[in-house]
Amino acid sequence: MKVKFSFLIFFLFFSCYTYSQNWNLIWNDEFNGSELDTTKWIHEIGTGSQYGLYGWGNSELQYYQPQNTIIDSGYAKIIAMEEPNGIIDSWNTAYYYSSSKITTMGLHDFKYGKIQAKIKTVDGEGFWPAFWMLPTNGSWPCDGEIDIMEQWGNSGLTHTTTGAAHVGLCPFSQGQHAYNSFQNSLSSGSYADDFHIYEIRWDVGYIAWYIDGVQVYFLTPSMFPSQYTWPFDSNNWYLMLNLAITSSGPNSNTIFPSQILVDWVRVYENVGLTPGCTDINAQNYNPNADIDNYTCEYVVNFVLDVNCSSISSPNQINISGPSVNWSCQSNYILDDTNGDDIWIGSFIITEGNFEYLYCSDNWSQSENLVAYGQSSGDWSCMPITDYTNYANRVIDIQSDTIIYNSWGSCQDCISGCTDPGASNYNINAFHDDGSCLYNTSFSVTFQLDMNNFNLPFTNPEINGNFNGWCGNCWSMTDYDGDNIWDYTVFLNSGTYEFKFSTDNWTFQESLSNIGNCIVNSWGYHNRLLSISSDTVLDVVCWESCSSCLYLGCTDPLASNYDANATIDDGTCSYGPSLCAGSAITGLSVSDIIHDRATFNFDNMNTYDATGAQVCRVDQIRIKYRPVGTSSWSQKNMAQPTGYDAVTGICNSTQNTAKITRNLMSSTTYEWEVKVWYCDGQNSGFVAGPNFTTADDCPNVGNLTAVGANPTMATFAWDNSNGAYSFVRLKARVDSISNPTGSDFFQIGGAGVSYGIYTKNKQNMVPGETYRGQARTYCDPNGGPYRSPSWSPLVFWTQPTVRIEGGISIANLDVYPNPSRDVFNVAFTSEDVQDLEVRVINVVGEVVYTESLQQFVGEYTKLIDLAENTKGVYFLEITTNTGVVNKKLMLQ
Numbered sequence: 016m017k018v019k020f021s022f023l024i025f026f027l028f029f030s031c032y033t034y035s036q037n038w039n040l041i042w043n044d045e046f047n048g049s050e051l052d053t054t055k056w057i058h059e060i061g062t063g064s065q066y067g068l069y070g071w072g073n074s075e076l077q078y079y080q081p082q083n084t085i086i087d088s089g090y091a092k093i094i095a096m097e098e099p100n101g102i103i104d105s106w107n108t109a110y111y112y113s114s115s116k117i118t119t120m121g122l123h124d125f126k127y128g129k130i131q132a133k134i135k136t137v138d139g140e141g142f143w144p145a146f147w148m149l150p151t152n153g154s155w156p157c158d159g160e161i162d163i164m165e166q167w168g169n170s171g172l173t174h175t176t177t178g179a180a181h182v183g184l185c186p187f188s189q190g191q192h193a194y195n196s197f198q199n200s201l202s203s204g205s206y207a208d209d210f211h212i213y214e215i216r217w218d219v220g221y222i223a224w225y226i227d228g229v230q231v232y233f234l235t236p237s238m239f240p241s242q243y244t245w246p247f248d249s250n251n252w253y254l255m256l257n258l259a260i261t262s263s264g265p266n267s268n269t270i271f272p273s274q275i276l277v278d279w280v281r282v283y284e285n286v287g288l289t290p291g292c293t294d295i296n297a298q299n300y301n302p303n304a305d306i307d308n309y310t311c312e313y314v315v316n317f318v319l320d321v322n323c324s325s326i327s328s329p330n331q332i333n334i335s336g337p338s339v340n341w342s343c344q345s346n347y348i349l350d351d352t353n354g355d356d357i358w359i360g361s362f363i364i365t366e367g368n369f370e371y372l373y374c375s376d377n378w379s380q381s382e383n384l385v386a387y388g389q390s391s392g393d394w395s396c397m398p399i400t401d402y403t404n405y406a407n408r409v410i411d412i413q414s415d416t417i418i419y420n421s422w423g424s425c426q427d428c429i430s431g432c433t434d435p436g437a438s439n440y441n442i443n444a445f446h447d448d449g450s451c452l453y454n455t456s457f458s459v460t461f462q463l464d465m466n467n468f469n470l471p472f473t474n475p476e477i478n479g480n481f482n483g484w485c486g487n488c489w490s491m492t493d494y495d496g497d498n499i500w501d502y503t504v505f506l507n508s509g510t511y512e513f514k515f516s517t518d519n520w521t522f523q524e525s526l527s528n529i530g531n532c533i534v535n536s537w538g539y540h541n542r543l544l545s546i547s548s549d550t551v552l553d554v555v556c557w558e559s560c561s562s563c564l565y566l567g568c569t570d571p572l573a574s575n576y577d578a579n580a581t582i583d584d585g586t587c588s589y590g591p592s593l594c595a596g597s598a599i600t601g602l603s604v605s606d607i608i609h610d611r612a613t614f615n616f617d618n619m620n621t622y623d624a625t626g627a628q629v630c631r632v633d634q635i636r637i638k639y640r641p642v643g644t645s646s647w648s649q650k651n652m653a654q655p656t657g658y659d660a661v662t663g664i665c666n667s668t669q670n671t672a673k674i675t676r677n678l679m680s681s682t683t684y685e686w687e688v689k690v691w692y693c694d695g696q697n698s699g700f701v702a703g704p705n706f707t708t709a710d711d712c713p714n715v716g717n718l719t720a721v722g723a724n725p726t727m728a729t730f731a732w733d734n735s736n737g738a739y740s741f742v743r744l745k746a747r748v749d750s751i752s753n754p755t756g757s758d759f760f761q762i763g764g765a766g767v768s769y770g771i772y773t774k775n776k777q778n779m780v781p782g783e784t785y786r787g788q789a790r791t792y793c794d795p796n797g798g799p800y801r802s803p804s805w806s807p808l809v810f811w812t813q814p815t816v817r818i819e820g821g822i823s824i825a826n827l828d829v830y831p832n833p834s835r836d837v838f839n840v841a842f843t844s845e846d847v848q849d850l851e852v853r854v855i856n857v858v859g860e861v862v863y864t865e866s867l868q869q870f871v872g873e874y875t876k877l878i879d880l881a882e883n884t885k886g887v888y889f890l891e892i893t894t895n896t897g898v899v900n901k902k903l904m905l906q
Contacts, residue, residue, distance in 0.1 A: 037306065037839065037875050038129050038283035045279045046091045051084055055123060058084065059116040059257075062104040074262035075143070076112050078102040083115035091117070091277040093258045095142060112265075116257035124151045124251035125282050130163065131214040132256070133278035136176075138207045141265035142168035144258045144275045146213055150250035156183025156192045159246035161222065164213035167261065170268050172205035176213070178224040180234055182243040193240055193340055197224065197232035200401075202809065203717065210278055212826060218290040218308045219248055228828030228841070235310050235365045238338040254280065294835075296414065298363050309831065311366045315410075316417045319349055319358040319373055322446035323421055323428035329375035332358045336371035336407070343374040343381070366412050370399055373422060382423045384408070392788075392805050396425035402807050413833075413906070457546055460503040462554040463491060463515050464563045472517040475500045475557075479513025479541070487519040499554055512541035515557065530560030596696035597630070599688050601671075602703035608793075608800040609680040609709045614639075614650075614673045619690055619698075631693035632668050639686035641679065642705065650675060683707045712793035713737030714802035720746070722813035725781035730762065731773045732789060739791035739802075741766035744774060746787035749810065766792065782889065782902040784812045814900070824850075824894055833904035836881035840874070840890065847871040851893040854878060854903065862888065880905050 044055050051058075058081040063071035070076065077095065080102070085092045093115045101109030136144045148161040160181035166173050179196035214225040223233035236245035258275050265271075291304025297311035317334060334347035349358035374381040384406035388394045400406035410418055421428035431444030437451035463475050477489040491500035512534060516523035526533045526540040532555075534543045544552075556563035567580025601617035614637050621630035638647040653668040678684065684707070687700040716735030723729040730744055744762035762776045779785070788805040792798070827842040844850060850870050854863035863878055880888065880903075888903040 037285060037877070038841075038873075039286045040281060040873075041128070041284045042123055042125070042282040043280060044091075045089070046086050046277065047089055048086055050086050051081075051091070051117065056117040056119060057122065059118060059255075062108070062110060064105045064108070070262065071259070073259070076110065076141075076260040076262065076264055077114040077258075078104065078110040078112070079116045079257070080113055081115065083113055084117055089278070091256070092274045093117070093144075093256065093277070094272050094274040095137075095258050095260060097271040112260045112271075114258045114260065116255065116259075118253060118255040120149075120151070120253045120255075122253075124253040126251045127217050127219070128285060129214065129216050129283040130254070130281075131212055131283075132163070132280045133210050133212050134164065134256075135210045135276040135278075136166050136173060136207045137168055137258070137273050137275050138171075138173050138205055139168040139265065139269045139273055140170050141261050141263065141269055142166075142258065142273065143261050145255070147255050148252040149255065150246070150252050153246075153250055154185045156181050156187055157185035157244070157246065158250060160194075161215065161217075161247065161252065162196075163215050163224070166206060168207075168269075170266060173207050174201040174203075174205055175199065176206050176211075176226065178213075178215075178232060180222060180247065182239055182246060184243070193243055195234055195238055195337055195340070197337070199226055199231045203719065210276070217247070218285065220245065221290070221308045221310045222247060223309065225828070228826045230830060233309060233365075233367055237312075237363075237365060240340060240342075254282075256280070294414075297366075307831075307837075309366060312363045313366060313412055314361060314415045315364045315369075315412060316361045317347075317349060317359065318417060318419045319422060320356070320420070320428035320430075320446075321358065321422040322356045322430060322448075324423050326375065326380055326422055329380060332373060332375045334360070334362075334371050335374045335378075335381075336369070338364075338369065338371075343376075343378045347371075349373075364412055368409050369412055370407050370409050372407055373420070384423065384425075387424055389804065391425075393425050394808065396420075413835075455507050456505045457508065458503060458549045459506050459544075459546060460501055460551040461491070462499060462501045462552055464499045464554050464556045466498045466556075467559075467563050468557045470522060472522065475515055475517050476519070477502055477513060478516055478520075478523075479511050479544075481506055481511045481513065486516075506546050508547050509545075511544045511546070512536075512539075513544060514541050524558045526558060529558060532560035596692070596698050597690075598698045599635075599690045599701050602688060602701065604686075604704065604706040606674070607706055607708060609711050610678050611674060611676045611799065612678060612684075612706060612708065614675060614686060614688070614703065616671055616688055616703075618669060618671050619692075620669065632690055633693045634691040635668065635670065635673075636689045636691075637673055637675070637686060638700070639675065639684050642683045642685050678708050680708050680711045709793075709800070710737075712739055712791055712800055712802045714791050714804075714806050715739075715742055715789045718787075718789050718806050718809055720785070720787045720809045720811045722779065722811055723775065725814050726777060726779050728776045728779050728785065728787075728811065728813065729773060730776070730787065730789075733772055734769070739769055739793050740795045741768050742789050742791045743767075744776075744787060744789050745805075746776065746785050748780075749784050749786040762787070765797075779813045781813050782887070784810065786810050812902075824892060824899060827892070827899060827901060829890060829901055829903065833906045834880075835906050836879060838878045838880065838890075838903055840876045840878055842892065843873050844871050844894075846895075848895040850874075851891075852876070853891045853893070854880070855889045855891060856883070856886070 044052060059079050060081065062078055063069065078098070083094045083096065085094065095112060095114040098111050098113050101111050102113060103109055132146050134146060144166050145162065146164040148163065150158045153159070162177070162179040165177050165179070166175070175198050177196055177198050179194050181192065181194040183192035212227050216223045216225065220236055221233065224231050239245065256277060289304050290306050290308035291301030292299050292311035293304050293307040294300060294311045297313055299310070299312045319332065332349040333343045334349065335341050335343045339346040347360060347362055349360040351358045372382050372384070384397045385400070385403065388397060388400065388402065388406055394400060394406065396408055397406040398409050408420070419427065428446055429441070429444050430446045430448040431441030432439045432451035433444050433447040434440055434451045437453055439450065439452045461477050465475060474487070474490040476487045476491060478484045478486065482489055489502055489504065491502040493500045514524045514526060526542065532542055533540050554562050562581060565579050565581045566584040567577030568586050569577070569580045569583040597619060599616050599619055601615065603615045604612050605615055606613040619630070619632050633653060635652040636649060638649040640647045650673055652670045652673060683705055685705050686703045688703060689698055689700045691697045713736035715732035718730070718732045720728055720730050732742070743766045745759040746762055747759045763774045767774050786808045788808055790802050790805045792801045794800040825843045825845055830839050832838065840852070847869050850867040852865045852867070853861055855861055862880065862883055867874070883905060885905050888905060890901045890903055892899045
């Protein structure tokens with residue numbers, strides 16, 4: 016029900032509380048009569064043709080007429096209707112829709128202040144409701160335009176509202192106009208579901224937009240291109256309300272008649288205060304200002320690391336965003352004079368949220384944060400996103416600051432040593448900065464074959480200039496009794512001389528003329544060793560540069576193959592070949608889900624009666640493709656192909672299955688298998704049975720999360736996207752007291768089974784803000800068959816005090832929040848009641864209190880907490896029916 020009270024009561028209210036007010040109501044219309052008040056409003060009539068405009072300059076399809084505005088039950092109703100017979104305008108053009116537009120032009124105009132309207136808008140394709148302002152006797156666009164609210168209906172819900180300010184040059188021509196705008200979207204529902212308060216707060220060099228008392232955007236002159244003059248400090252401005260029909264027109268689902276409802280329109284002036292920047296540390300500090308208008312400018316240093324990105328040799332990198340109309344040429348230019356791929360820039364930027372992206376060389380390259388967020392699930396640095404088409408960074412500027420970013424990522428670009436072989440290898444580093452350090456001491460293993468040594472000995476030993484030729488101090492061992500001895504020691508990098516001996520020099524090698532593994536100096540012949548890494552030396556024979564020689568059959572395909580033979584003695588014997596290119600058998604597919612399947616086949620290795628392997632599989636190849644396409648993908652098992660008589664390599668792979676990932680869901684595939692044998696023969700490709708991958712596992716629908724009480728959050732969702740097995744939920748802190756976020760925590764343990772659509776989470780922190788997501792699994796055991804990604808984030812704040820009964824205050828607004836000193840508190844008491852306003856610290860101490868007896872109307876107050884300790888506080892408003900509270904952050 017609308018609150019109705021007399022001008023006298025309102026005047027007395029403001030007279031009594033002048034000290035605590037910022038705003039004084041100077042004009043309003045509550046639409047309480049039975050017809051439009053013509054002392055406040057006039058009707059625009061027609062199509063704009065009387066001004067030389069076609070469809071009011073936007074090719075709109077409606078004819079404005081007074082009878083489409085009705086005052087009824089305390090509301091102004093602006094109604095859009097079909098006109099089957101058409102209405103003829105001054106250019107003899109028929110218009111088949113009618114609506115209405117009311118304006119204060121010529122009656123009332125304003126400059127600066129708080130301008131509000133409480134409106135319930137409309138769903139439907141083609142509808143274009145607006146609440147906006149133009150300058151009295153101004154020219155467009157050089158004298159500006161302020162759009163407080165605009166919405167464009169569609170076939171679904173109207174969940175986005177916008178606002179904008181236009182500037183330009185006169186006379187207008189193409190390319191001589193610019194505007195700066197925002198979009199504010201609901202997570203669910205429509206703006207047409209209920210009334211909302213659309214508002215600007217306007218002062219010298221500053222306009223801020225509010226929705227239901229919450230600031231959603233602001234503008235200053237520096238946020239427009241430099242060729243345009245800021246026109247919003249000139250002229251007086253009049254108000255307009257209208258419901259237009261867009262040039263694209265309604266569709267078959269658009270309902271006529273439809274209407275917007277306007278509950279009231281109010282204009283306030285700022286009382287007796289000089290606005291400006293009150294922060295002595297800001298670049299534009301105004302010592303004469305006694306109220307901060309949120310226009311303080313600070314030095315912001317950007318540091319952008321591109322070392323971890325794939326960006327290709329940019330000549331120039333810019334910071335782009337709505338403040339420069341997304342230009343990527345002459346604004347916010349970063350510099351990399353030392354060529355280290357870390358680009359820096361220092362700029363003066365107005366306080367508040369600064370939306371931006373990095374780009375290079377006039378948009379030849381730009382960050383793709385959508386791709387990063389979709390692949391990583393990390394959207395922490397880009398809160399302005401629809402998770403599909405755009406994702407932009409935002410910083411809240413409240414002081415001089417340094418911003419560190421990594422191109423295309425929310426993670427830091429960590430530089431360090433990326434070589435696992437280095438002593439200072441950094442597993443977390445993405446970029447090698449050339450800092451790798453390497454050990455100078457390495458493991459060296461000596462191996463000596465004594466099978467050709469025919470004299471009695473106990474232990475071979477190693478002697479060299481690395482151990483002072485010490486005799487038996489480096490004695491070798493033979494653990495497996497094959498007369499091949501070894502010894503392992505750590506040596507610094509370098510070149511050494513050594514030889515083998517036995518039993519403290521009882522016998523020693525004679526190394527003259529044995530090959531190129533020795534060095535001859537000063538009449539001595541020694542082995543030569545160069546060390547620069549961990550090394551296992553080849554087995555060598557006593558007094559030889561190579562291994563000992565053994566005669567035998569060296570062909571692995573022969574029935575009498577000798578694995579120890581090093582020289583083939585021609586004794587190899589062969590049975591008949593059993594391979595003959597045998598076709599692979601047993602083809603089947605198992606474990607099919609949405610993105611993977613397992614190909615199965617028989618083991619084609621065969622053996623003779625003695626157990627010797629006579630048919631060896633060397634390589635298996637699988638190729639597969641969606642039915643109806645021409646390009647194959649393939650998987651190989653085992654490399655290389657063919658028997659190598661020199662190295663003796665042949666795989667003899669025993670694999671009988673291959674899992675294949677990254678398939679497309681809901682797709683029928685064909686596949687074939689080919690096997691190569693070690694004798695060089697192959698089976699040719701053999702077709703397996705076609706198979707169809709499963710549908711994507713559907714994620715939950717319409718996920719919501721609310722603070723059911725101060726320490727419990729309730730999650731709810733539905734199965735509107737389809738059935739699944741269970742859902743997992745996660746959440747994390749996401750508040751101004753913890754701006755970098757924290758680790759996600761699980762909700763519901765291993766998951767919530769299908770058929771249950773709600774889950775409570777206890778032990779939440781009162782007053783804390785959280786973000787949460789959901790992901791479904793279609794396999795009851797978990798695993799990879801799950802929804803392709805987590806659901807879009809939902810956000811909520813836990814209440815701090817349980818509210819019993821109804822709430823009889825509205826439009827609660829606290830700004831700025833966080834603040835360094837002063838908080839502006841505003842709300843409306845819609846009934847006459849006793850109120851108590853308190854501010855409490857985290858340990859329950861009252862730091863501010865005020866009692867209001869039999870209060871009704873709008874309350875505004877400056878609460879100064881500058882002398883209090885920095886941290887979290889709670890605003891409590893006790894009404895006749897309960898307690899309303901809000902968290903304050905004093906920085």
